[in-house]
Amino acid sequence: MATSSPWLTWAFSPTISAILVTLVISLLLPVLVHSYLYRKATAQALPAFLLIGPSGAGKTSLLTLFANGTPSPTHTSQETQTATCQLPSSALASTDRYRSVNDHTHDQPQLLLIDTPGHGKLRHHALASLTPATALKGLIFVVDSAAVSSAAGLTETAEYLHDVLLVLQKKHTQSRTSKGSQGIAVLVAVNKQDLFTSLPVGLVRQRLEEEVARVRLTRSKGLLVDSGVGLTDDGEADDESNWLGQYGSKEFKFGHMEEYGVEIEVVGGNVKGEGEEKGRVDGWWGWIGENL
């Protein structure tokens, strides 16, 4: 009591120094609190990339390869899996582009990879993580380039790709009306290029574009699914928002999606090599680096 009372007296006295100290404290405190909270928030949020694609395309293998350096053996996934990985030094992050090659003072940036199950019944996991405002830096759609050589495999892949792109498109159109929207980058990772039966990247791209156009057409003609029972279907407007890309256009090109803030790039590679050989994934790392 004896020691604290002079302090208190001073603090409540109308001297200049007391006023100044109070002023400094009251001005600095919010700044400090903000910077503390802000730093905490940014430290946690790594740039995130979502792995998506039909079952067996190699998403989980890719995730383990990126996270651990070697692909683990895998089976069909039932749940999402996250992993943090570090950009290898061979791939330059876009922010580091002007940095000297010999500058090693800086750590390679970290990123978060999210793997999703590709089984038909579980795709809602993946699509659900697309719809809310998750801070996704990009989306990696993994394609099995051997499976797309068969009609069934091609259709399945294209249907999924169509649905994913449509979700992105809707997200874009919705956010455009409310606030300024950011685009999203999509990498179509043409996997399993090591296989003898695989199609080359150019051909995969072409076939996917054609097939997505076909899917889009039959989807538009198919039965309504949205309204369910007893709801009035509001005709044209609905049609248009459910149409991927330019409404009514005959052809579909990945380039068309740029209008909706979706930039698609198609890059080949393989997670696994033949026998002891290592996979070829530099192209994908490069894309990630550019979009960090």
Add this chain to the structure above:
Amino acid sequence: MLDAFEILTTSGIVLWRRSYAPVPSSVVNSLVGDVFIEDRRPKDAQGQQQTSYKKDKYTLKWTSAKDLGVVFVAVYQSLLHLSWVDNLLTAVKALFTKDYGIELKKAHVTKLNTQPFDATFDALVRKLDTGSTRRQSEADSEGPIELTPPSSAASASEEAVDEPPPPPIPAPQFKKPAVSRKEQFEGTSTDATPVPTPDTSRPSTPASHILTAKSGPGKASRRSRKAQHTLTSAPASSGDESSAGRNKKTATKAKRRWDADGFAVEGEDEVLDYSAAADSQQEQGEREVDVEDVNASQMGSRTGKGQFVLKDLDDEVDAILASSKQQVKPDSTEGDAGLLGSATSRLTGLFRNVVGGKTLTKQDLIQPLQQMQNHLLEKNVAREAAARLCASVEADLLNQRTANFTSIDSTIRESMSKALTRILTPTSSLDLLRDVTTTISPPNPRPYVISIVGVNGVGKSTNLSKIAYFLLQNQFRVLVVAGDTFRSGAVEQLRVHVRNLSELSRREDVGKIELFEKGYGKDAATVARDAVTYATNTAGTEGNGMLFDVVLIDTAGRRHNDTRLMSSLTKFGQLANPDKIFMVGEALVGTDSVAQARNFAKEFVDTKGKLRNNGVGMDGFIISKCDTVGDMVGTLVSMVHATGIPVVFLGVGQHYGDLRGLNVGWAVDKLMK
């Protein structure tokens, strides 16, 4: 023998695996797909869920650690009947979760250093592998059971694992003390156990010669004979033989354990003494060989200490297996820690319930799950399906922690929504238009055949007309076949529909439609076949050279418990061979749609006796009269649950255009409301 053992996460990453023979990856994949994702588990005769899964020539058994998201899968050839695999799974699960549980709980774990687990697993297999199949061994082991004094026989049946009947003879010999020691602790049989031990397992005693002689033919007994041969006649020289070598390793390890046991328990000395006395010089020599063997081979790095680890392991495994057996019997042994204690724990429980972060126990879940089940029943979900869904939610949530600021109720709701979504979402979506287009276009065009089945009065013809209308809108040429040659008026009814539709299509200038009928009394299957032939007819047509693109076959409504009429469906399915068979069911409350669906589905077998469409029979349900039930759309769930057949269309009104695809999100919303 096992072919493979894998430990994988639910996210699909193999954490650890051991394969004894190459097993294609697709085998485990289809286990995951069929059992874990689609929940299509084969049922045995009593309608009980089987705990094994057969694929190609393999049988798979599994167990899972839900809280860690890890699944343990054992794969072996179906020809064998490896009953010890269950114990192996239990033991591996317990040991693996103990060793790696903490690491697995961390976020972003995609890889574990599971190298050390190799040795543990080997030891487990050595301990548990009775080498033979249960059935055979039971037959074989009649001998030893007769020979052993009563108390030991009791222990043999009690601890079936620890007392593997005949095969690798040395193993039981040295394992015995561990058992008896445990029994002493439990106080079941104290003084009698050590004495009979040598009788049962002593390879050099006459008794075991009888044992071997009595064993039937088969790999196991052959091996045991071989092992015995090694021990008695030429022990030192045959160390290079692989199977004998294996046995010996066990032996050496076990000897160490004896020492430890001797320290731990009194009265065990007796056993020790006995074995020491009985040890012939030959065995003495063999022991030396063994030590070298062990040091040289796998045991390498694991010297003295490692062996103690393995000893601990043995005891631990016994404990694990015993406790897992006990768990089956009594379920809840709730210890009440006084009035005050229970009150505070209940308070914190309530608090946690609101705030989240509570670990869910069975008690916590029972009541809300019961509510959830009632809720589903109110929505007209069949009791069986509701119970099953709740069980799967319970399994999903048990021992899980609720997320922050999430109550138990909302956790359950979320889990239930997920389960419902999973059940209603078809594995591959049906795109009828695409299918038709592909079928009717070159290289080998043929008409696309759809047939509609169902019980009387559910709206088969109406829904058939709706599909016809939909196809007409898409410029297809449709042939409607009056396959109901039974009920009077059926053909006329269809004729009216077709007349309306052709009028509509003429006005809108879309496809074309025609009725194919052969009157009453004819065999429906033959009529259907004729119709397909007629549609394929190429005479005087342009385009792809067919008269019609799609053949829609109406069938006679039949009561699903009318076996005579039902069995004619099989012939129909084989003769008309439709691309798609849809069954019409009602959404109405109180119809036995589930039984209907089951009975219809099982009629559609192909000529090889296998059910159509990947073993589910039909290709989809059309649920009619959905507009009349409001929120009570539970029928959808019940039917899909019972058969694994997806719902493809919903009938929502009286007009031709009132046909909808199923929006899973919409249905789940209605059910959870």
